[in-house]
Amino acid sequence: MKSIDLNADLGEGFGVWRMGDDEAMMSIVSSANIACGFHAGDPLVMSRTVELALSHNVAIGAHPGYDDLRGFGRTPQPWVAPNQLAADLQYQIGALRAIARANGTKVRYIKLHGALANLASTTDLWAKICVEAIVGTAPSLPLLVMGDCHMEQQAQRLGLPTFSEFYADRAYDNEGQLLPRNQQGAVILDPNIAADRVLRLLETGVVSTAHGAELQMKPHSICVHGDHPTAVQMAQTIRDRLEKAGVKIEKFAL
């Protein structure tokens, strides 16, 4: 029987503000990418999200991003100094690890967030800066990345294990990159169409791009979003359809 991981970005509140329905999502996914306080999350939100993951037997991933609370880490910051970014990443990862430990559990993997993830996936320079920063402080934590990207290559060079993910609700271009959100058709809103794509990918190893080509992919995890109005329904539909097709939802961790 086949199995696959389902991951989502959770713990994205701050102070009194909430983002999405973490409780509902935790009962659907097998891995939670938890914000670390720089683009979202704060220590108490992180602590509660870790507890919630633990109670649902969901794997905990650190989800560090740019120091950009107002912009939710979605503002590109190519001018940030490399040593500042490296320290910011280490700081965030260590912070979540300490909170996980205080709750009797551990961080299992790392996934970069937002504009930082985009930059590090698509440029070798920033992939190198990020992977070197991570390997310095967490030399055995796997990275969850887009398949076939610069992060994957740099991780392999430095001996960090990687797992790759497929975005269930996002269209891809012919180079295997996500279509930018502002392009038509970039975001797939129909849960059944998203589920169809995932099932076809798991059965055939192939996904159709927005421009009509076919891409080969072999992901370890399916990413579903937690912050859309219909996020819970989307995630639940994908999980139900996968399980009905005999695919087990199971965390990927080593």
Next chain:
Amino acid sequence: MKSIDLNADLGEGFGVWRMGDDEAMMSIVSSANIACGFHAGDPLVMSRTVELALSHNVAIGAHPGYDDLRGFGRTPQPWVAPNQLAADLQYQIGALRAIARANGTKVRYIKLHGALANLASTTDLWAKICVEAIVGTAPSLPLLVMGDCHMEQQAQRLGLPTFSEFYADRAYDNEGQLLPRNQQGAVILDPNIAADRVLRLLETGVVSTAHGAELQMKPHSICVHGDHPTAVQMAQTIRDRLEKAGVKIEKFAL
């Protein structure tokens, strides 16, 4: 030959702003209490301060405080929720540990900062909250505390080792508490008077209070401040006088 530790609060800059002369102080002290980003410090400042400590063979302590950048952690916050404070402490400690690890070293101890240190030293409730938060994430890191305070008692209860410190340049009251800064004579400005007190304490185990009594103390470390205009001269004088008297300056760590 006797030995004693000298500690100072360092890494208290933020962004482009600096506080005191960390480079000079690192060549004098044996232990550095490094701010963790909530009342001072930021990841890059922390990383540079860790490097500086390492290059001077100075022990690294985590120096967490209230989430209060504008107030430098000196504003009392008795209304903060205990679970928020606990998460804030864990977050800060983990962040510094991760940065220390990335620099090939380790955090050796924890010392609370500012208004939080005052509250936790003098009230059993907050001492308990702080020690429980710390022991949850760092069960073997010693605490550097005022001797004979609630933090020490709670640490003993939970099995955390403690080391105690004496403030070279601050007057004590008859209960062994620091005289508040706004009272006359609270801060000792003459380096030689401060050095005299330290030497007498090391030789006799006794210090005179501001109100004429004699206190018994047996500190493991002498705290000198790094942020006064005359801080470097004060610290250097104390170190010189101690060494001339045959006392070796040596970190206290386990």
Next chain:
Amino acid sequence: MKSIDLNADLGEGFGVWRMGDDEAMMSIVSSANIACGFHAGDPLVMSRTVELALSHNVAIGAHPGYDDLRGFGRTPQPWVAPNQLAADLQYQIGALRAIARANGTKVRYIKLHGALANLASTTDLWAKICVEAIVGTAPSLPLLVMGDCHMEQQAQRLGLPTFSEFYADRAYDNEGQLLPRNQQGAVILDPNIAADRVLRLLETGVVSTAHGAELQMKPHSICVHGDHPTAVQMAQTIRDRLEKAGVKIEKFAL
């Protein structure tokens, strides 16, 4: 025909985070207390909220609070320095006035938020600090306050006009203070019971306290909350019931 103002705290998002349904509330209330960036709101949120108020012909009030984004301005801060609090108030008020002006409108009144409002209502010292700070920078803007409180007295002393408000969905004690939220019955959840109280107050000038006494009040405005799950329904019910009883909803501004 009688008339009364309906006010609500709006513009309480930050960055990507939202709080309540500002669009729906703006079509119900006649006055909007707009957060100024210290406990909630940011310049862009403020600008959008001002635009929304303008398009609904709703009066704009500045709603400054403590510098406490994580705590939403609900954490008491009695240790903040008076001159810092004064500058913080002036800063926030000026910021909103500038944004209102850029949108072709004006701030019509000031209402303090959260823990600051509580402290300034109930202590003469902080009422004086707040009113003096406000009168220094906005000598003719009226204050919206609890009736018969220290803010009202200090405003009268310094010549600032005041308007008073009644909380539709909160129980009062015999001294005319709000029952703390953590006490049973403090928050009224049934829209019709809240509407009944408002109508009785407008007709008779009397409201029953939680402890069985009767208070005389003559408010200029009814405060409804915008951040509860049932806030819109509560506010709409009160408005509908008032209008059905022949009371016109009308802003109080000079």
Next chain:
Amino acid sequence: MKSIDLNADLGEGFGVWRMGDDEAMMSIVSSANIACGFHAGDPLVMSRTVELALSHNVAIGAHPGYDDLRGFGRTPQPWVAPNQLAADLQYQIGALRAIARANGTKVRYIKLHGALANLASTTDLWAKICVEAIVGTAPSLPLLVMGDCHMEQQAQRLGLPTFSEFYADRAYDNEGQLLPRNQQGAVILDPNIAADRVLRLLETGVVSTAHGAELQMKPHSICVHGDHPTAVQMAQTIRDRLEKAGVKIEKFAL
């Protein structure tokens, strides 16, 4: 007798941190560009700086910058949304105006800070966004700008008065732009060489560029920096040399 304005960036502390010697600089300059809390400054620092300016009869300018406390407003942010930047500018300007008013004085002009000033000087798009934001909330406040730049052109288009400045201690390229700080010779450290350039410019209207050309300029103000170790000496030397040559130091304000 000729006269010229001397301006410097002041009030660049934050919380307990200080930057430069504001007290000394206030006795030398005639105009102070005061940080507004987004890249430096906080309400209390702003209030104290306004008081200091007032006591030295120095003109107060608003010095808004990017929302970038950690980077001191020196990080380019070309991805910030135009409506967010516009609101940020209005917010900062209004905040300082309110604090000035509370101190019985007024903001006399606006000068952009750091990376924002660079971007707005050199690109028409951002100059337009900034000038439109400013004119919306402060339609009669003059701008202090680099001569012959996009900010000047956009200000003229929208009817905002401008004054231009010359950087005493920075080398220019042949296009009249400042040589980037990381290029050799970009920063002039010798106070007498800087004073010579200023005097020659005032006498002949000409300044030599770093690449050997001669530029025509007719500035209304000379900018001296307040944050270098030798800033006070530099500023004092320029003032002394100017006065000895019969040039009066006088604010430019309308």
